[in-house]
Amino acid sequence: MYDAEGFDDGPPCPECGFEPSRRYAYAEGFEEHECPRCGWRSDEQALADLRRAAGDLLEGDGAPSAPPLGRPLRA
Numbered sequence: 562m563y564d565a566e567g568f569d570d571g572p573p574c575p576e577c578g579f580e581p582s583r584r585y586a587y588a589e590g591f592e593e594h595e596c597p598r599c600g601w602r603s604d605e606q607a608l609a610d611l612r613r614a615a616g617d618l619l620e621g622d623g624a625p626s627a628p629p630l631g632r633p634l635r636a
């Protein structure tokens with residue numbers, strides 16, 4: 562269980578510009594920021610970066626092409 566202390570003096574939210582964001586200072590020596598208005602969290606941004614990096618490794622399996630159309634309609 563992390564031991565964090567919260568302060569209302571974080572940097573402006575990169576998503577909606579609200580300030581100050583909520584700053585959590587952990588006893589372990591790192592910080593997280595959370596926006597009280599839109600819910601942005603600095604740790605979720607880091608997770609999103611990790612997911613995007615993992616997704617790049619999984620790309621390469623192209624979707625099957627659409628089946629060809631039937632005979633063109635005749636008047």
Ligand SMILES: [Zn+2]
Nearest residue numbers: 574577596599
């Ligand atoms: Zn925000």
